[in-house]
Amino acid sequence: MGGDPSELEWAIQTLVKNYDKYAGKRGCCCCKRRRGISKKGFRKMLSHELNHMLTDTKNKHAADKLICDLDENQDGRISFNEYWNLIGGIAGPISCLIRQQEESVKFTK
Amino acid sequence: MGGDPSELEWAIQTLVKNYDKYAGKRGCCCCKRRRGISKKGFRKMLSHELNHMLTDTKNKHAADKLICDLDENQDGRISFNEYWNLIGGIAGPISCLIRQQEESVKFTK
Numbered sequence: 001m002g003g004d005p006s007e008l009e010w011a012i013q014t015l016v017k018n019y020d021k022y023a024g025k026r027g028c029c030c031c032k033r034r035r036g037i038s039k040k041g042f043r044k045m046l047s048h049e050l051n052h053m054l055t056d057t058k059n060k061h062a063a064d065k066l067i068c069d070l071d072e073n074q075d076g077r078i079s080f081n082e083y084w085n086l087i088g089g090i091a092g093p094i095s096c097l098i099r100q101q102e103e104s105v106k107f108t109k
Numbered sequence: 110m111g112g113d114p115s116e117l118e119w120a121i122q123t124l125v126k127n128y129d130k131y132a133g134k135r136g137c138c139c140c141k142r143r144r145g146i147s148k149k150g151f152r153k154m155l156s157h158e159l160n161h162m163l164t165d166t167k168n169k170h171a172a173d174k175l176i177c178d179l180d181e182n183q184d185g186r187i188s189f190n191e192y193w194n195l196i197g198g199i200a201g202p203i204s205c206l207i208r209q210q211e212e213s214v215k216f217t218k
Contacts (some may be wrong), residue, residue, distance in 0.1 A: 008127045008158040012196060014120035016204040049117040080201055087121060088193040095125040095189065 018049060019083050036077030042067050053090060127158060128192050145186030151176050162199060 005013065022041040037045065046054060046066075070082050070089075078086070114122065131154045133144040146154065155163055155175075179191050179198075187195070 003161070005161050006158045007123050009162055011120035011123035011127075012162070012200050014116050016200055018117045018120075019204075049115045052112070052114050053118055053121070080204065081197065084193075084197040084200065088190065088197070091121050091125055091193065092189055095128075 015084075015087060018045070019080055023080075036075075036079050037083060038077055039064065039067050042078060050090065124193075124196060127154070128189055132189075145184075145188050146192060147186055148173065148176050151187060159199065 019037070022037045022045045024038075024041070043064075066086070067078060070078055070086050072082060073079075128146070131146045131150040133147075133150070152173075175195065176187060179195050180187055181191060182188075
C-alpha cells in the first residue's frame, strides 16, 4: 500500500467520506447497522455538495422525490448502496455535460 | 453554474473521466452506443488506478472473474453503469479501511 493514492482512489475516498459526513456519527467497522442519510441530510447534501450539477437542488419536492425513488427498503434513510446508486444516477446523465466541458477546456488551452 | 465545483462534484467528474479514459474513443453526446471498457482495458485500469485499494489487481484471473460477474449483458465490455457498480462494489467493502485511515490521520495530526 505504498505511494500516494491515484486520482480514482482519491475520488472514491471522497465519495465515501461524503457519505459519512451526512450519515451522522460514524459506525465502527464491526457495526453492521449504520445510520444512513436522513431526508433532511439528503436535501442538505444536494444543496451543499451538488449545486453545480443539479439545477433543482434547492427544490424540496424534487429532493423528496429523488429520495423516495432511491430509498429501496422504504425506511426513510439512505444506505451506502442507495447513496452510491444516487450518485451513479446523477453521474450517468451529466457525463455528457462533463465531456463537453472537458472538450471546451481543451479548445481554450 | 458559477463558482468552483465541490469536492464531491470533482470526485464524480474524476470517475466519469476515468471511464472515458479506458472506454476508448469518446462517444459524442448523441451517440447512444459507446464502446465500453474491454477486458484488457479493465485489467489495465485495475492495475494502474486501483493498485492501492485492490490487493490482487495484477491477478489476471481475479480481474476476469470481476468483469464476468459485472458484465451483465455478457457482451464482453463494461458499460458506464456496470463500471459504476464495480466501483461501488469496491467502495463499500473498503469504506471501513478508508475510515480507519482517516481516524489514524486525525490522531497523528
